[in-house]
Amino acid sequence: MKHLRCFLLSGILLFCCMQDVIYAQSATFRTIPEPLRGYWQFKTNNVSDWNGPLIGENFVEALYTVFQVEQMEKEADGSYLFHLRNQNGNKMDFRFTPISEDSAILFYQGWKEPKHCVRKLIPDHTEMLTPTTLPDIVYKKWVKGLSGNVLYEFTRDGKLLYDGKTWDIVSAGHFLNKEYRLLAKNGEQYKLFYLSFPFPGSMKVAAELQSETVFPIATSRPEVYAITGCLVNPATGDWVIGFFENFAVYQCRFWDYESIRTKKNKTTILLKSGTDRLAIQMKRNNETSCTLKFGKEKPQAYNFCDSQRLPDYPQADNTPFIDNGYRTDSVTITGYLRNLPSDRPFEITVPDMVTGREVKYYTDIDSLGRFSIRFPVLNSHNIFIDWGRTTIWTCVEPGETYFLFADFAERKKLFMGDKSRFLNELLTYESPREYLNYDEEQKRSNLEYLHKTQERTQRKITYREKFLREHPLLSKKFRYYTENAIRYDVASDLMQRRFNVNRNKQEHLDKEFMDYVDSVCYPHPVQPYTLFRDYGSFMRDYVGYLGDIVPAKQNTNVTPSRLKEIYNELDAKGTIKLSAEEKAALHDFCEIQKKIDSLSVSKADSLEIIAYAEKLKPNIEVIQYLVSRDNLLNEHIQTEMYLNATNQSLAIIDSLQMDANLREILKTNCYYTILQGTHKELPDILMDRLKKEVSNPSLLTYVMNQQQKYEKISNKAIEYPESLMPNEPLAEITDGEQLFRKIIEPYKGKVIYLDVWGTWCGPCKDMMQHAGKIKKLFAGKDVVFLYLCNHSSDKSWRNIIKEYGLASKSAVHYNLPDKQQNAIERFLGVRSFPTYMLIDKEGNIVNREAPRPVMEDQLLNAVYKELEK
Incomplete structure (x- = not known):
């Protein structure tokens, strides 16, 4: 059930028409005629959307909320007009027009048009239960927070104790095997409850579009609530110990309770963790403080933290961040997530400066x-903790x-640990966030963007200075971190403007722009x-x-002599075996071309030049076959391009003022980027150069591990090799539409999901x-996954297919020559990579912007729509 999402669209219209009133329970509600009662349903796009009301004795459901009937009018056309009000005092009107015994027209206030519905004995996708046959897990006392106060109690005789009242469970159903829906009654008042168990040991209760997660009361050890x-x-400001229903937390470890004994306001707690034992004496002073004695230590005063964050630390701290010289080490985070909104694994994201990517680590959460x-x-290191759920940005x-x-x-978040002070301080600080419209910002000139950025930066600086004045004992780490967070948030955004200048036209960022970057952002880097x-x-x-503003020097044109040289090198290495005919063709091609060039220079007779050109034709046919046979020439050219680009980047890094650590990090990134771009191992010449330029073993490991990975992939056989299609049957076709029709011809009667991608394309590989x-x-199902690869070497193409497991019985892969691929892309109108399209069973392109693989639900609906035609 999509409580909030489905409510937003129609609910906004609905409640805009309502008036807020002071709610007073009427002595009696209007009774709805028996023939109108029941589950009335209409068609929806998604099975979990709200699909119609339950009409009961004196109430009408609207969007998962019960509205009681204050007035009811039967009109001349047989319609019934209901004036409704919910428990919050919100009013609305509802019109019900019977058509037959089990069909009707519904119209809620705020709807654009009425809906036709039919009456169901049992709601769709629902297994009906009796009020006394709920799952065993429900029959408990449920509490929220650590107070031990019971919010919900279900009893075996079909009762619910809630809000100080006893409710009769009138009906119950299990919807889509994921939630229980209960209708409960107290006097004349009805209420809907939705129960789900997204995580073991907890229950989510939703009612009136509000939800909360509750836990079973600690019946086996009720004394824990003391x-x-x-x-x-x-004295130190540190969170030292946490007592929870099922365990305690101390020194970043979980401890079980052996015993808890309370006498008056004194409690003796015995904890165990493995073979360790710990005795604690607690004396409650009042609701907010106590005295604790750990083992043989002296008693100390402690405060209960009832706020969402720790209070300010009472002492100054001038400790800097650890700098270990960039040697890979580990960090451990243990934790307890209470009232979880979802049961997905816990996630740590580490933005890796060496790779330029975000590395994710996962672990399961127990019951x-x-x-x-x-x-x-x-x-x-900067990390992101459980983003999208816990959502903590820290270091x-x-x-x-x-x-x-x-x-x-x-909404409470606390850290424990010897070095946790900075993490807790950062939790209390929320820098002002200004959400910028990307399209609007792109319209600004670079100088306008600089000036706007400077204004935003000053606002952040002013806010930070005010925060520091209000919290004078914040640590040195906090001050250093927040100062540089502002500076490099600006720096990162500004340098992204490099993509707003046209490199092909030799455009540069404005001098004022780069002067600011060079004076404010580049010097004094964060440490x-x-x-x-x-x-x-x-x-x-x-x-x-x-590198962008350096004039392009590399020339990828391959002369006949260079072509001969490349293939002779490949032959000498054993990469290929040239036939005598191919060697002769390369030699003659080179010699005849030299003669043609000399004749052109000497301005010889055109007929003589044409005669020599005719001699080239037999050689050209042999060479064309050689080039198209294994794609090695394209691969060689791409490698040279990467080498040239890398040499340029390395030269720029050497020209900049920086320490050895930063220089090695940036150089390692250059080599790693080649590996990720080509998805094949680096040539020996680059590996030898890397080892000379990078001495840090942790940095070398980044490249060595990837090198070994791609060596293994290169030697690995492709599963389902039949999914890699040969180019030869298409060799004579040059028209893009004809090529496309020929490729999809064998799959008539099936839905085709087309992916146009490239081995060089990062977003393609992410998908x-x-x-x-x-x-x-x-x-x-009758679904074919068709992959058309753009401008990629044969080895990189095959390696990515192996790396991501893209070959399968339902997959078809083409790596066409550039001219043919370009022709297909022009026909299809491909403007970006990756591009996804859907082709129906008849071969018609029905969606040129098909959902991406990550959009699972949308893709599922789009494909099934075509399958069912």
Whole structure:
């Protein structure tokens, strides 16, 4: 059930028409005639959308909310007009027009048009239950928070204790095997409850478009509620221990309760963790404070943390971030996620400065909401914690262990650990966010963008200075981090403007623009460099821009003599075996071309030049076959282009003022980028050069691991090799439409999902990570996955197919020569990569902007729409 999403569209219209009133329970509600009652349903696009009301004794459901009937009028045409009000006092009108015994026309206030519906004995996709046959897990006392106060209690006789009242469960159903829907009654009042269990050990209750997650009361150890809470040492400001229903947290570890004994306001707690035991004495002073004695230590005062964040630390701290010299180490984060909104695995995202990519690490969350994850970092490092759910942007230090507690119902987030102070301080700070319209910003000139950026930056600086004045004891780490966060957020955005200048026209960013970058952004880099994702992004774009404005020197034209030289080298290495005919053709092609060139220079008779050109034809046919046979020439040219680009980037890095660590990081990125761009191993000449220029073993490992990966992939056989189609049967076709029709001809009667991509295209490869899952969705269906690869070497093409597992019984792959691929793309109107299209069973292109593989639901609907025709 999409409680909020489906409510937004029609609900906005609906409630705009309502009036807010002070709600007072009427003595009685109007009774609805029996023939109108029941489940009335209309067609919806998605099975989980709201599909019509339940009309009961004195109420009408609208968008999962019960509205009681205050007035009811029968009109001359047989329609019934209901005046409704919900428990919040919101009013609305509802018109019901019977057509027959089991069909009617519905119209809610705020709708654009009425809907035809039919009455159902049982709602669609629902298994009806009796009020006493709910799942066993429901029959508990359910609490929210750590107070032990019971919010919901279901009893075996079909009762619900809620809001201080006893409700009779009138009906119950299990919808789509994912949630239980209950209609409950208290006196004349009805209420709908939706129960789901998204995570073991908790229950989500939704009613009146509000939802909350609750937990079973700790019936096996109810005495725990005398101590539950997060306790902070007011002398240091640290969160020291957390007492929860099923376990305690201390020193970043989980501890089980052996016993809890309370006498008056004193409690003795015995904890165990593996073979370790810990005795704690607690004396409650009041609701907010207590005294704790750990083992034989002296008693100390502690405060319960009832706020969403820790209070300010009471002492100054001038400790800098650890700088380990960029040696790979690990970080451990253990945690407890309470009132989880979803059960997906816990995720850590590490923006990697060396690779320029974000690396994700995952771990499962147990039935109590606990997890532990260990991941590598190169130094003190910017990370994103569980983005989209916990959503914490912070920085961790190598070798450290942290504990995270997040309560999603209370919106509380706390860190525990020796180095957790900075993480807790950063949680309290929210820099002003200005959401910019990308299209509008793109219309600005670069100087206009610079000036707007400077204005936004000043606002952030002013806000930060005010925050520092209000919190004078914030740590040195916090001050350093937030200052540089502003600087490199600006720097990263500014250098992205490099893509707004036309390199082909030798355009440059304005002098004022680059003067600002060179004076404010480039000098005095953040230390360590890995503290910010934005710093790595800035430096890559800075070096890239300096390369962009250098006049292009490389010439990819292949002369006859160079062609001969390339193929002789490949033959000498054993990459290919040239026949005597091919060797002779290369030699003659070279010699005849030299003669033609000399005749052209001497302005010889045109007939003589034409005569020599005629002698080239037999050689050209042999050479054309040689070039098209294995795509090695294209691969060789691409490698040379990468080498030239790398040499240029390395020269720029050497020309800039920076320390050895930064120089090696940026150079490692150059080599790694080639590997990721080509998806094949680096040639020996580059590997030897890398080892001379990069001495840091952790940095070398980045490239060595990828090198070994692609060596293995290159030697790996392709599964389903029959899905890689030969080009020879298409060799004579030059027209794009004819090529396309010939390619899809064997698949008439099937739906084709077309992917136009390139091995050089990062977004293409990002989408391919989802390809396997999409193929499983359509397994056994008449669906063909057609891949057309753009301007890619044969080896890179095959390696990516192997790397992402793209070959299958339902997949078809083409890597056509550039001229043929370009012809097809012109016919299809391809303007960007990747491009996805849907082709129906008759071979017609029905969607030129088909959903991407990551858009699972949309793609599922689009393909099934064609399959069902």
